[in-house]
Amino acid sequence: MRYRCHECGGTYYPLDAELALSQESRMSVQKEKQLALLAVHMPYEETKKVYEELTRQKTARMTAHRTVQRLAAAMEKESAGAVAVPAKQDPQIRRHVTADGVMIRIREEGWKEAKVGSVYEVDGERKAVAIQYTATVADRETFGRQLYRLAGEPEAAVTRWMTFISDAARWLDELRDLSFPLAIRIVDFWHVTEYLWKVANAFYEEGSGKAKAWAHEKIRLLRHGSAPLIEISLAHMKPRTKLQREVLNATQTYFQNHSHQMDYPRYEALGLHIGSGIAEAACKFVIQTRFKRCGMRWSRGGAESLLRLRQTYLNDQWDNLLEASKN
Numbered sequence: 001m002r003y004r005c006h007e008c009g010g011t012y013y014p015l016d017a018e019l020a021l022s023q024e025s026r027m028s029v030q031k032e033k034q035l036a037l038l039a040v041h042m043p044y045e046e047t048k049k050v051y052e053e054l055t056r057q058k059t060a061r062m063t064a065h066r067t068v069q070r071l072a073a074a075m076e077k078e079s080a081g082a083v084a085v086p087a088k089q090d091p092q093i094r095r096h097v098t099a100d101g102v103m104i105r106i107r108e109e110g111w112k113e114a115k116v117g118s119v120y121e122v123d124g125e126r127k128a129v130a131i132q133y134t135a136t137v138a139d140r141e142t143f144g145r146q147l148y149r150l151a152g153e154p155e156a157a158v159t160r161w162m163t164f165i166s167d168a169a170r171w172l173d174e175l176r177d178l179s180f181p182l183a184i185r186i187v188d189f190w191h192v193t194e195y196l197w198k199v200a201n202a203f204y205e206e207g208s209g210k211a212k213a214w215a216h217e218k219i220r221l222l223r224h225g226s227a228p229l230i231e232i233s234l235a236h237m238k239p240r241t242k243l244q245r246e247v248l249n250a251t252q253t254y255f256q257n258h259s260h261q262m263d264y265p266r267y268e269a270l271g272l273h274i275g276s277g278i279a280e281a282a283c284k285f286v287i288q289t290r291f292k293r294c295g296m297r298w299s300r301g302g303a304e305s306l307l308r309l310r311q312t313y314l315n316d317q318w319d320n321l322l323e324a325s326k327n
Helices: 014-019 029-041 044-055 061-080 140-150 156-161 170-179 189-203 209-223 227-235 242-261 264-269 277-291 300-314 318-326
Strands: 095-106 110-122 128-136 162-166 184-187
Touching: 029 044, 029 061, 029 300, 044 061, 061 300, 095 140, 095 170, 095 277, 095 300, 110 140, 110 277, 128 140, 128 277, 128 300, 140 170, 156 162, 162 170, 162 277, 184 189, 184 242, 189 209, 189 242, 209 227, 209 264, 227 242, 277 300, 300 318
Parallel strands: 095 162, 162 184
Antiparallel strands: 095 110, 110 128
């Protein structure tokens, strides 16, 4: 039913108001919420099927896609004017920042890196709590701004109470130096052990007792903060093949550049994490489980929109998204 005001000429649809229909999509807020929530977790075709099974109402695959696009645009507009939450300055509570990348397939571009970062705190049992995520397929500069904002846009002095963990890739080192200059810098322990295992397998038969014994001994030294002893041992090794020479040179260079970030006993005594497991888990949890299913290819804009909604959901900000869509 439609009602018309004789004074102003405007029309009023009571049922539209009752259903809270969007003037843009002509769908109710409830339907948009349901479609977007399903799309965050599963492909659009599955979203369509599950929605119809649950509600007994017809919809279309592209309806779910357009809903994601519209809500993501609304969220971006809302966040553009939002003020970041100031970073905590309590020295007893260290904020950890970590980041990594994972490849996804973009149409007409091929495999491109999706960057994902996490900001979290560590409790008394050294468990990660209050984990927040950010992710993008945009350039590294854009990702750096997003990660910095997620961390509360801390001033340089505040970053001394923070910790930055990574695999020491050059772009992550640059991001850390720019946004978190005074943070404790930790090279992921398990990434370092991968270098040691490569040396062991190159110089001794892979899987042999000698290879395992050599690697375990060096990992023991690493765990006890004796990275300089490992460097001395590497310097005395004599490569006989091209592979051995390449692996040894890469490992020596890595230790020369980053051994000062491998004081793991001190880090653990401070109650800090020594591995970037949260970043690696985020790659799987935020990106791979939704974006790397069999045969998936994405438009850059489509991937970015869905990433925005997915991180909004994972960061427990879904209600903020729905408020943004109303505005």
